[in-house]
Amino acid sequence: MKYIDYYETLGVPKTASDKEIKQAYRKLARKHHPDLHQGDAKAEAEEKFKLINEAYEVLGDPDKRAKYDKLGMNWKAGDEFNFDPSNMDGGYTYTYQGPSDFDLGGFGFSDFFANIFGQDFARSRQGGGRTRRANRKGEDVDAEISLTIDELIHGVEKEMYLSAPNVCAACEGQRVTQRGVCRACGGTGVTEDTKTVKVKVPAGLYPGASLRLKGLGGKGYGDGPAGDLYLHIRAAQNPSWQIDGSDLEADLMIYPDQAVLGDKVQVPTPHGQVQLKIQPGVHAGQRLRLKNKGLPKGGGTFGDLYLRIRIDIPKDQSEEERELYRKIHELRQTAKAD
Numbered sequence: 499m500k501y502i503d504y505y506e507t508l509g510v511p512k513t514a515s516d517k518e519i520k521q522a523y524r525k526l527a528r529k530h531h532p533d534l535h536q537g538d539a540k541a542e543a544e545e546k547f548k549l550i551n552e553a554y555e556v557l558g559d560p561d562k563r564a565k566y567d568k569l570g571m572n573w574k575a576g577d578e579f580n581f582d583p584s585n586m587d588g589g590y591t592y593t594y595q596g597p598s599d600f601d602l603g604g605f606g607f608s609d610f611f612a613n614i615f616g617q618d619f620a621r622s623r624q625g626g627g628r629t630r631r632a633n634r635k636g637e638d639v640d641a642e643i644s645l646t647i648d649e650l651i652h653g654v655e656k657e658m659y660l661s662a663p664n665v666c667a668a669c670e671g672q673r674v675t676q677r678g679v680c681r682a683c684g685g686t687g688v689t690e691d692t693k694t695v696k697v698k699v700p701a702g703l704y705p706g707a708s709l710r711l712k713g714l715g716g717k718g719y720g721d722g723p724a725g726d727l728y729l730h731i732r733a734a735q736n737p738s739w740q741i742d743g744s745d746l747e748a749d750l751m752i753y754p755d756q757a758v759l760g761d762k763v764q765v766p767t768p769h770g771q772v773q774l775k776i777q778p779g780v781h782a783g784q785r786l787r788l789k790n791k792g793l794p795k796g797g798g799t800f801g802d803l804y805l806r807i808r809i810d811i812p813k814d815q816s817e818e819e820r821e822l823y824r825k826i827h828e829l830r831q832t833a834k835a836d
Contacts, residue, residue: 501571504553512567515561515639524686531684540605544678551685596724634671636716636725637663637688644734645699648766649748653701660727663688665719688716697729704744704794705733733793739768743794744801749808752766752776757809767791767803774805782809 505512509523520602526818528534537672556562561710565574589787645654665671666689668682679685695714699821737749739746748764760778765772774784784807792801812819 501548502553504557504566507549507553508557510557519557521552523550524688527686528555528684528767530677533681534684547685549647549681588778624737633722634665636665636717638725638732639663639715641692641700641727642730643697643734644732645703646734647736647739647793649699649740650703650705650731650755650769651701652732653699653703654700655696658695658697659692660714661690661692662716662725663690664717665722666721671719675768691717693707695727697727699729699731702794702798704733704796705731705741705797706730738766739803741793744795746792746801747785747804747806750774750805751808751810752780753812754809757781757807765766765805766791780807782807 505514508519508526510522514522527547530543530546531549532540532544532547556566560798611691639660641658641660643656643658666673666680666683666687669675669680669687671687672680673683673685673687674680680687683689696709697711697714698718699709708728711727712725713724718724732773735739735741739748746768750763752761752763756763756776757780758778760780761776763774765774765778767788772788772791774786774788780786786805786807788803788805791803792802795801815823
């Protein structure tokens with residue numbers, strides 16, 4: 499049997515999660531559905547569509563996937579077979595001829611769809627009737643939301659535009675109908691609707707956190723409940739502060755006399771103004787830490803704000819000030835001579 503890398507077929511790494519595999523399959527199934535192509539492109543799409551479904555049949559099932567990872571194309575043979583793809587040559591092919599006419603090289607139509615779509619569909623092709631799947635829970639939706647520093651700290655209510663998967667009404671989520679692969683959903687079992695939802699983000703969320711919003715995912719089928727919305731939180735870029743996890747960093751500009759003699763300055767933070775004491779003798783590049791003045795990091799705690807010292811020369815110096823600098827320069831020159 500010719501070795502086929504199903505992970506490569508779906509464009510996912512071997513470490514891909516079940517959700518990532520499902521998402522990759524749906525994307526490719528829509529792209530290569532034969533009904534979306536014409537002429538020579540249709541024939542090419544048919545081949546790709548079959549291979550994509552074949553790969554998902556295996557990788558979409560945890561037990562089959564584990565056997566495939568161990569045995570390769572002979573995953574059906576059992577654990578006693580020692581698989582080595584380098585010893586294999588030859589191959590097998592099957593050709594898609596239409597929604598209800600398959601030549602699978604001895605592998606019958608019902609067997610093919612039973613493996614991919616389940617026995618309920620196979621029985622329906624043989625006159626046994628199709629089992630309706632009522633009351634299916636809607637699919638969960640993952641989305642990313644970018645929040646400003648102020649929104650992370652204090653919370654916010656936002657409107658979001660989401661693309662939510664719904665169970666396909668034409669095939670009831672089974673990916674096939676009596677005529678073959680469902681044309682309404684492209685064999686993915688779901689259709690997508692765009693909707694607007696209002697999301698209330700609580701105060702104190704941190705970058706990397708996830709927020710579950712029950713019932714805001716895809717619609718359920720029949721009397722099934724809607725899925726959930728999982729919001730993955732990230733921090734929006736800010737012109738005043740650099741973000742590093744839950745810590746913030748910014749430049750603090752001071753004058754030479756403040757660096758030499760020390761001073762007290764007012765510093766803005768996401769939590770309001772604070773007075774900072776600069777110790778005498780600070781130098782450019784030194785970082786001062788303001789504890790708990792950064793972003794939330796869970797458990798009611800906050801990261802820190804780091805201020806990086808930069809020393810600037812005032813542009814509007816008086817002649818008296820320049821004279822003092824000249825005296826300082828002369829003192830340094832004298833010290834070097836000694």
